[in-house]
Amino acid sequence: MEPVTLTTERLLLRPLEPRDTEAVYTACQDPDIQRWTSVPSPYTPEHAQTFVERISPDGWRNDTQYPFGVFTKADGRLVGTIGLVRLALLHTEERQAELGYWTAREQRGHGYTVEAARATCQWAFTALGVQRMEWYAEVGNAGSRAVALKTGFRMEGTLRARIVHQGVRRDAWIGALLPSDWSLETATPYLPHPRP
Numbered sequence: 001m002e003p004v005t006l007t008t009e010r011l012l013l014r015p016l017e018p019r020d021t022e023a024v025y026t027a028c029q030d031p032d033i034q035r036w037t038s039v040p041s042p043y044t045p046e047h048a049q050t051f052v053e054r055i056s057p058d059g060w061r062n063d064t065q066y067p068f069g070v071f072t073k074a075d076g077r078l079v080g081t082i083g084l085v086r087l088a089l090l091h092t093e094e095r096q097a098e099l100g101y102w103t104a105r106e107q108r109g110h111g112y113t114v115e116a117a118r119a120t121c122q123w124a125f126t127a128l129g130v131q132r133m134e135w136y137a138e139v140g141n142a143g144s145r146a147v148a149l150k151t152g153f154r155m156e157g158t159l160r161a162r163i164v165h166q167g168v169r170r171d172a173w174i175g176a177l178l179p180s181d182w183s184l185e186t187a188t189p190y191l192p193h194p195r196p
Contacts, residue, residue: 013068027104
């Protein structure tokens with residue numbers, strides 16, 4: 001897929017560029033990002049360069065992931081990254097994706113990641129035809145869970161041994177967001193199980 005750019009009231013979501021490498025490197029020095037996400041630890045300048053210059057563009061080109069850098073419109077500062085990973089979009093009726101994100105420490109608490117998540121999910125539902133958006137986080141990652149809940153994800157439970165982090169299997173929370181949660185149409189009808 002050709003990369004796209006999304007805008008919100010306060011943010012610009014665009015593919016990462018080489019000029020963003022230093023900001024990504026600096027943000028990923030945060031121990032919380034290394035603790036709760038899949039970024040390497042320790043995080044080196046080479047990791048940032050590989051992510052910005054190879055992994056991100058390859059994801060768009062190969063339809064394996066659609067990552068965005070999230071930047072403030074006011075001053076162009078890096079807020080974090082957000083994107084669709086684990087895509088099941090092409091040649092399938094599943095039309096599912098997973099939303100992943102991290103936020104730079106100094107940008108937390110402003111509602112930026114929720115704003116970016118809503119824009120990304122809206123784009124996925126309307127432009128890509130995603131019919132189920134999933135979110136996972138290691139149990140205990142309260143910040144990521146708060147963003148997911150404010151975005152509209154419904155928590156569906158805990159998956160045992162779902163995430164491997166630093167060579168250890170860990171339990172994960174799972175949540176999902178459906179187009180119908182936002183009163184959007186979907187190509188495949190949804191028949192929810194009746195509640196007792």
